[in-house]
Amino acid sequence: MRLVITHGHIFKNAGTTFDWALQRYFGAAFCDHRDDRPMRQRGVEYLQEFLHDNPGIQAISSHHMCDTAGLQDIQSMPVFFLRHPLLRVLSVYSFERKQKSDTPGAEAAKKYDLKDYIKWRMEPDVGRTIRDYQVAYLASECKIRNSQNVGIKHLATAAKRLNDGSLVGLVEDYDRSMALIELELGKHFPNFDLSYVRQNTTRSLQAEQRSINYLISEIGDEVFDLLVENNSFDLALYRMAKESLAQRIAKVDDFTARFQDYRSRCDQLSRGKKRA
Numbered sequence: 001m002r003l004v005i006t007h008g009h010i011f012k013n014a015g016t017t018f019d020w021a022l023q024r025y026f027g028a029a030f031c032d033h034r035d036d037r038p039m040r041q042r043g044v045e046y047l048q049e050f051l052h053d054n055p056g057i058q059a060i061s062s063h064h065m066c067d068t069a070g071l072q073d074i075q076s077m078p079v080f081f082l083r084h085p086l087l088r089v090l091s092v093y094s095f096e097r098k099q100k101s102d103t104p105g106a107e108a109a110k111k112y113d114l115k116d117y118i119k120w121r122m123e124p125d126v127g128r129t130i131r132d133y134q135v136a137y138l139a140s141e142c143k144i145r146n147s148q149n150v151g152i153k154h155l156a157t158a159a160k161r162l163n164d165g166s167l168v169g170l171v172e173d174y175d176r177s178m179a180l181i182e183l184e185l186g187k188h189f190p191n192f193d194l195s196y197v198r199q200n201t202t203r204s205l206q207a208e209q210r211s212i213n214y215l216i217s218e219i220g221d222e223v224f225d226l227l228v229e230n231n232s233f234d235l236a237l238y239r240m241a242k243e244s245l246a247q248r249i250a251k252v253d254d255f256t257a258r259f260q261d262y263r264s265r266c267d268q269l270s271r272g273k274k275r276a
Helices: 015-029 036-042 044-053 085-098 104-111 114-121 133-138 152-162 171-185 205-229 232-250 255-275
Strands: 002-008 030-033 059-062 074-082 167-170
Touching (some): 002 015, 015 059, 015 074, 036 044, 074 133, 085 104, 085 114, 085 205, 085 232, 104 114, 133 232, 152 232, 171 255, 205 232
Parallel strands (some): 002 059, 002 074
16 A cells, blocks of 8 residues: 655644655655645545645645545555644744735734734634644644634544554654654655754753743733633643653653664754755
């Protein structure tokens, strides 16, 4: 059976770096899919046709990756990266402020300060980009309107990704996630290599904690509480994914050695880029 890596590229979750590593390994057999409308509207039916018409593709990434369970004669190996939902807010806002685009988010980020931008994003008729977005994404078999609240059933559906063969990494534990994903996918692809040169800067854990403190100081307790309330299911999913990642790593007897080798290859790539 044909194997295809399907990367659900969640907005501002370090997916560009993962795609860079896929492109480096697969070359022309990797597809950075950008035709969003048919993927959103037709889902797995469209993906089935697209992969059938492009038999050389071994890995595909999309910001709107559909649920791939219904694929015929193709085994999907889904990959997702989750990010702490409150820290992700800062990245989304910063990106949309700089983005040369006329999307509602980009226009609002340029119009509002962080506090007012968050308040705007909490409105039910506004895109849920920072409202339990990651649960809604992983629960892709459920159609969730912007005005619809994410609920426990959506969290349960999203959490199935942690046990259904999907590979779920964490932005805040990116290198260990990548080393584990490389190990799992390497069972199917010869000499599989996910070493990378970072495409978007990822803050250190200490800096991330300062970012939480910064977030509270910028928006105040009331809006912060509103943000937490509207990301309660994302926070729960993140905690589950963090525990799942730790358990999966603990099952790999020689993970420390594998991780050190992985980091060494990444460092070599980075040094080569600087010399170039």
